[in-house]
Amino acid sequence: MKDLDPSRARILAVGERGGGVSLWFALRGYQVVCSDLGGPADSARRLHCAYGVSDRVQYESIDVFAISHRSEEFDIVVSKSVIGGLKLVYKDPSTRTLENQSRAMREIHRVLKPNGVWLGAENMQGSLIHRRLRTMSKAKVGWRHLAPSDWPELLAPFSHREIQYFGYIPTLFRTPALNWLAHSANRTLDPVLPRNHKYIAFVTATK
Numbered sequence: 001m002k003d004l005d006p007s008r009a010r011i012l013a014v015g016e017r018g019g020g021v022s023l024w025f026a027l028r029g030y031q032v033v034c035s036d037l038g039g040p041a042d043s044a045r046r047l048h049c050a051y052g053v054s055d056r057v058q059y060e061s062i063d064v065f066a067i068s069h070r071s072e073e074f075d076i077v078v079s080k081s082v083i084g085g086l087k088l089v090y091k092d093p094s095t096r097t098l099e100n101q102s103r104a105m106r107e108i109h110r111v112l113k114p115n116g117v118w119l120g121a122e123n124m125q126g127s128l129i130h131r132r133l134r135t136m137s138k139a140k141v142g143w144r145h146l147a148p149s150d151w152p153e154l155l156a157p158f159s160h161r162e163i164q165y166f167g168y169i170p171t172l173f174r175t176p177a178l179n180w181l182a183h184s185a186n187r188t189l190d191p192v193l194p195r196n197h198k199y200i201a202f203v204t205a206t207k
Contacts, residue, residue, distance in 0.1 A: 006030045009075040012111065014064050015082035019044025019057075025078070026053035033074075035062035037090070064104045069111050077108045078119040083154065084144050096144050102153050109157040112207045118158070119204055122146050124165065126199035148195050151203075158205040165198040166190060 006029035013022045013034050018041060022034035026048060034040050034048075039061040048054045062068060065088060086104050087096035108118050125131060125145040134145075146154075148165075155161045168189050169182045190198070 004030075004075055010073060012062075012067075012069070012074045012077045014062060014067075014077065014079045014108070015085075016044065017041045019047050021078055021080050022057055023047055023051060023053065025076075026056040027051060029056070031056050031058070033058045033060055033062075033069075035060045037061065037063055065100075065107060067107050067111050071110050072113045072116075073111050075113055075116050076119060077112055077116070079108075080121045081123055083120065084123050084146050085142075093142050096142065098144075098150055098153060101144070102156070105154050106157055109207055114207060116207045117204060118207075120202070122201050122203065124148070124199050124201050125196070127168070127197040130199050145199075146201065148201075151201075155203070155205050158207060160206040162204045164202045165195040165200065166202065167198050167200045168193055170199075 009030055011022075011025050011030045011032045013025070013032055015036055016022050016034045017036045019034050022032045022040075022044070025032045034044060034057050040059055045054070045059065048057050060068070064082070064086065083101050083104065085096070086101050087093060088100040088103070089095045105118075112118065123143065123145050125147050131145075148163075151161070151163060167186050169185050171179045171182045171186070173179050173182065
């Protein structure tokens with residue numbers, strides 16, 4: 001990314017209902033296609049307007065299984081907490097499978113330029129404690145949390161990939177001080193915990 005000219009680079013953000021990832025890129029001068037199935041929420045437009053970057057953002061309804069753009073168009077495709085929730089048929093949860101999610105990744109690969117990059121942050125299965133807590137709280141019901149063993153299939157089309165795992169203690173407390181303490185604890189625990197105990201993966205995959 002450091003070598004990209006923001007005035008010329010093309011960014012596609014998928015699954016961007018709230019527009020937060022698009023905002024990050026637009027604030028840095030990039031032209032961004034902010035997209036979601038059915039289009040981003042009105043709150044995304046209001047967010048970008050509030051930060052004065054609306055002229056750098058284009059809004060589209062995009063199905064990640066059939067992206068309505070030509071091949072090799074984008075320098076970066078970015079998504080946050082998207083892949084694990086994808087199902088091929090929107091009203092059929094049984095189509096939320098690794099095979100279908102890999103199909104979406106092949107489509108992302110198709111629209112990337114040579115040496116283009118997919119940047120992803122995804123929810124992982126984490127430890128047994130994480131899985132039990134989700135069951136008890138019904139968090140992300142129907143989500144297919146990814147396992148480290150899923151990445152070879154998901155990223156098969158890409159020539160290079162870097163995956164970093166983070167987080168054992170959730171940082172969703174109501175007070176900033178508790179979130180800061182949880183974040184600090186995670187920084188201490190991360191170097192010693194195995195990757196399958198962590199609940200977030202940050203991925204850079206190069207075409």
